[in-house]
Amino acid sequence: MFDYNFKTDQFKYETLYEGIREDIINGHLKPDQKLPGRREMAANLHISITSVKKAYELLTDEGWLYVKEKSGYYIKKINYRMKPVKPFSIPAEDPKQEKAYEIDFKANQVSTRLFPFSQWSRCMRNALNYPTETLSQTVPWQGLYQLRASIAKYLYENRSMAVNPANIIIGAGTEYLYTRLLMILPENTVIAAGDTGTHTFASIARHLKIRFDKVPLEQQNMSPDQLAKDVTIAQLSPANLFPIGRAMPVDQRIAFFEWVNAKPGRYLIEDDYDSEFRYDGGYKKTMFSEDTQNKVIYMNTFSKTMIPSLRISYMILPDDLLETYEKNIGFYANSVSTFEQYALSEFMEEGYFQRHLDRLLTYYRKHRQNILTAIRNDKALMQKTRIEEYGAGTHFLLHIHTDKTEQQLIQSAEQSGMYLSFWHGSHKDHEQILVINYAAIPNEKIQQALKLLDDVITVM
Amino acid sequence: MFDYNFKTDQFKYETLYEGIREDIINGHLKPDQKLPGRREMAANLHISITSVKKAYELLTDEGWLYVKEKSGYYIKKINYRMKPVKPFSIPAEDPKQEKAYEIDFKANQVSTRLFPFSQWSRCMRNALNYPTETLSQTVPWQGLYQLRASIAKYLYENRSMAVNPANIIIGAGTEYLYTRLLMILPENTVIAAGDTGTHTFASIARHLKIRFDKVPLEQQNMSPDQLAKDVTIAQLSPANLFPIGRAMPVDQRIAFFEWVNAKPGRYLIEDDYDSEFRYDGGYKKTMFSEDTQNKVIYMNTFSKTMIPSLRISYMILPDDLLETYEKNIGFYANSVSTFEQYALSEFMEEGYFQRHLDRLLTYYRKHRQNILTAIRNDKALMQKTRIEEYGAGTHFLLHIHTDKTEQQLIQSAEQSGMYLSFWHGSHKDHEQILVINYAAIPNEKIQQALKLLDDVITVM
Numbered sequence: 001m002f003d004y005n006f007k008t009d010q011f012k013y014e015t016l017y018e019g020i021r022e023d024i025i026n027g028h029l030k031p032d033q034k035l036p037g038r039r040e041m042a043a044n045l046h047i048s049i050t051s052v053k054k055a056y057e058l059l060t061d062e063g064w065l066y067v068k069e070k071s072g073y074y075i076k077k078i079n080y081r082m083k084p085v086k087p088f089s090i091p092a093e094d095p096k097q098e099k100a101y102e103i104d105f106k107a108n109q110v111s112t113r114l115f116p117f118s119q120w121s122r123c124m125r126n127a128l129n130y131p132t133e134t135l136s137q138t139v140p141w142q143g144l145y146q147l148r149a150s151i152a153k154y155l156y157e158n159r160s161m162a163v164n165p166a167n168i169i170i171g172a173g174t175e176y177l178y179t180r181l182l183m184i185l186p187e188n189t190v191i192a193a194g195d196t197g198t199h200t201f202a203s204i205a206r207h208l209k210i211r212f213d214k215v216p217l218e219q220q221n222m223s224p225d226q227l228a229k230d231v232t233i234a235q236l237s238p239a240n241l242f243p244i245g246r247a248m249p250v251d252q253r254i255a256f257f258e259w260v261n262a263k264p265g266r267y268l269i270e271d272d273y274d275s276e277f278r279y280d281g282g283y284k285k286t287m288f289s290e291d292t293q294n295k296v297i298y299m300n301t302f303s304k305t306m307i308p309s310l311r312i313s314y315m316i317l318p319d320d321l322l323e324t325y326e327k328n329i330g331f332y333a334n335s336v337s338t339f340e341q342y343a344l345s346e347f348m349e350e351g352y353f354q355r356h357l358d359r360l361l362t363y364y365r366k367h368r369q370n371i372l373t374a375i376r377n378d379k380a381l382m383q384k385t386r387i388e389e390y391g392a393g394t395h396f397l398l399h400i401h402t403d404k405t406e407q408q409l410i411q412s413a414e415q416s417g418m419y420l421s422f423w424h425g426s427h428k429d430h431e432q433i434l435v436i437n438y439a440a441i442p443n444e445k446i447q448q449a450l451k452l453l454d455d456v457i458t459v460m
Numbered sequence: 461m462f463d464y465n466f467k468t469d470q471f472k473y474e475t476l477y478e479g480i481r482e483d484i485i486n487g488h489l490k491p492d493q494k495l496p497g498r499r500e501m502a503a504n505l506h507i508s509i510t511s512v513k514k515a516y517e518l519l520t521d522e523g524w525l526y527v528k529e530k531s532g533y534y535i536k537k538i539n540y541r542m543k544p545v546k547p548f549s550i551p552a553e554d555p556k557q558e559k560a561y562e563i564d565f566k567a568n569q570v571s572t573r574l575f576p577f578s579q580w581s582r583c584m585r586n587a588l589n590y591p592t593e594t595l596s597q598t599v600p601w602q603g604l605y606q607l608r609a610s611i612a613k614y615l616y617e618n619r620s621m622a623v624n625p626a627n628i629i630i631g632a633g634t635e636y637l638y639t640r641l642l643m644i645l646p647e648n649t650v651i652a653a654g655d656t657g658t659h660t661f662a663s664i665a666r667h668l669k670i671r672f673d674k675v676p677l678e679q680q681n682m683s684p685d686q687l688a689k690d691v692t693i694a695q696l697s698p699a700n701l702f703p704i705g706r707a708m709p710v711d712q713r714i715a716f717f718e719w720v721n722a723k724p725g726r727y728l729i730e731d732d733y734d735s736e737f738r739y740d741g742g743y744k745k746t747m748f749s750e751d752t753q754n755k756v757i758y759m760n761t762f763s764k765t766m767i768p769s770l771r772i773s774y775m776i777l778p779d780d781l782l783e784t785y786e787k788n789i790g791f792y793a794n795s796v797s798t799f800e801q802y803a804l805s806e807f808m809e810e811g812y813f814q815r816h817l818d819r820l821l822t823y824y825r826k827h828r829q830n831i832l833t834a835i836r837n838d839k840a841l842m843q844k845t846r847i848e849e850y851g852a853g854t855h856f857l858l859h860i861h862t863d864k865t866e867q868q869l870i871q872s873a874e875q876s877g878m879y880l881s882f883w884h885g886s887h888k889d890h891e892q893i894l895v896i897n898y899a900a901i902p903n904e905k906i907q908q909a910l911k912l913l914d915d916v917i918t919v920m
Contacts, residue, residue: 014740021743061850062743063709079714088622090612094605096626098598112596121588124799128581135769136572138558145554152550162548166556172632172771172795179639183667200791207643207789209669249523254539280474283481283522309595309798311632329667331660335632337800338769339584390521 001028002036002045012047013054020055024064024075031077035065102417103449105437113442114359115307119352120343127342135342139334141326143170143314144341150348151314158354161289161298167322169315172335174273174301175200177315180332181297182208184324185233186265192227193235196242196423201235217241223252224259233267234259238287239275243397243423243435246390247283253290260295267318272300276357279365280391294318302344304394304439305357312336312344364394364439371438372396374446381454394439397423400432400457413456418449420456461488462496462505472507473514480515484524484535491537495525562877563909565897573902574819575767579812580803587802595802599794601786603630603774604801610808611774618814621749621758627776629785632795634733634761634773635660640792641757641775642668644784645693646725652687653695656702656883661695677701683712684719693727694719698747699735703857703883703895706850707743713750720755727778732760736817739825740851754778762804764854765817772796772804824854824899831898832856834906841914854899857883860892862917873916878909880916 004019006012023029035041038056042049056073059065065073127135142148148165155161171177178201182189191205195214205212215226227234234256238248260266270287278284288298301313317325347353372389375381375398389396402409406422409432413420423433441449464479466472483489495501498516502509516533519525525533587595602608608625615621631637638661642649651665655674665672675686687694694716698708720726730747738744748758761773777785807813832849835841835858849856862869866882869892873880883893901909 058740061709062707063711076711078710088616090609090616090625092609094600094625097605098600112592115592115596117588117592117595121585124584124588125581128577128584132572132575132577135577136575136767138768140554140558145557149550149552156548156550165550165554172636173793175792176632176636176795203789203791247522249521250538251523251536280518307596308598308793311793311795311797329663331663332635333633333768333771335636335771335795337771337797340797340800 012051016055029075033075035073101419104419123343123346127339141330147341147345150345172311174313190231191233192231194222235269237271240392245392269297274393278392395437398434416452472511476515489535493535495533561879564879583803583806587799601790607801607805610805629775632771637775650691651693652691654682695729697731700852705852729757734853738852855897858894876912
């Protein structure tokens, strides 16, 4: 008993403390058993009385011992079933890996071939070499000022938007920012959005117990007349209505400005996702830049313009909401790594971002044309489909004349290693609407993809 | 009129479209004015009829023109006050920079001097050199498998925790994970936690309209008897009760296990923040590792063990909650950059993390001792203060005998360039309790800090 192995790299009291604790846990010391007095224990173990005292006190403090006045230290009764840690092996590979598709029309894919990894690496390396003091400074809750300034500059030069960096909030993804935004809106908030492509935002609202009306987009359009009276927030994507890819007509923009200005407490959310990709020179102005009353909440992300592996999005708030945000939830630390904020700022300041965007736009325009031409030249396919496209985004629609259900098409595609994505919008009878997200389909796979698609539509 | 400048790098229809649009916006073209016919316009401008047709159609589609059957295209009336974009300058420096303190006892500070930036850079560089396909793969919603496996291995080897990587969720900060967790708990959730140091969690719960009971920690302890009957979740930090720094006694742990197992739907949250820093060899076992019924939700972060600039935390969920999470909010993309997840995994696998932790622990232990000794040797200060410390964390408590209010002390400290942080716990009369967060106070500033502190307490 008590023949503990005192090591040189540990305080004596620690060894004694740990030894007694283990003996209690494994049952060598029994409940209500009396421990030797401090002097006796010290003499037996050839350690100081102070060490014994310290160990006994720590054990008492942590509840392993109790003290009887003028008697000494006793073992406490503990009903403690310890969970034995068995030898445990951790699989080196993820057992539930996502299926990879040969042909993947999934959304949120990006052509990563064009991404300038070497320039990005240079910016990251530079950021890592900043002085330690710089990197260890706490980033403001809105995000690094330098990055907010770079974004403001980009928006001014490319989108004619006059944005104060103080109104920009940087966050780990658009979903993150939507969650935060919903946390500062008043009790009576009711959101409305077109019934297409806003499933994530709708789910977030549902989880935060905020009403979210999905407005049917019959003429592929939404008008304020369709909103319920108590709606306070309308979410729009004027540059590029998902998944149709059509820009919002001017009269509709005006109607929404009239709606938002008609009653205090109303706001528009402009989700400008994918707006960088317009190929027809169409109306690119953001509603943010046309807003004279500070009523537009602007959202955008770097997921599609950079790579999805980077989780950096931003939101621009009107002054009043910014104030509420800071007051109510400014305690949340910024959610994006400081390194990557410095790196992205440099990437933008050096002009790499603009150059990458230009190349991406050229590539997508040509690639889109290639796929559209390939479909138009495919007589077999053209008999069964109709293209709908408005020169924007990284997708277009393909109406399929078929009596098959969406599920049937998805399943037979899956058997051929192809992932299909459908729009659940207002399709006609004997029709399904496929969303052709072509960003991740390389040129050399176009023919194969169309052949597979034709098979899936045709085969019984 | 219509003397547009056709450039070689733009499609003709685009130039025409943009020109007419601008002329409508700036008022050169009036509402209801008729545009020249397509043939006439084409001839005047020496461009093809197809180009004019395309431009007119785009303008009509976007709402700038309307069509009269058998007559032609007319300018639509638009009540559109455009916001002119003025020349706009963006300040290079953040106008509202946070005040820097000469002596900063703020929490959440970390000694960044010891952080091995060069090893971290190496891991980041390696991650950036991974094949493009690897980096552009979508990370599962829980986070990169490799990193989850590295964390599981670390927890097994260092904390005797048998964790399946499938139960780990990686997120951009502990606040982020708390928000997500609160989104999957059932309607009747009521949370209880000690009334110290959980302000952020309480605020998140308030925003999500979940009741949060703050339990007074009178004996610097919390017992299940103090919880209201309808409480379903108790949040604990058994390794290190903030700000007292005391480990939770064993009988209290048992009491909480009995409480959680007594009724279905109850859980414990073990916030293991700062648990890596124990200097007295005290009881380090996590309640997670002692839990036999899968009732412990475990939280930890790399903010204090790495650097706060990295926003990486993790949460371990019991199987039933994991299933709910995946089903209900698995649609949220993972919030941490893929690069940094690869880099951190390598940093751990290479043993850099463990070595850094060891150095940090040695440094903090010694530094803590230096500050404690300096206070004890400062006779003037010792007459006005009392140290309370339990050998854990990166702070201890200093009870100040004073009749001044907290606000008075903070203000006079601020005038001397010192940031003070107080505990609003159960202090006695004529006393204020200072939280001495010493991580960011370098050795050479200790004497200066104590001198300033003495002045602040003494001066009228």
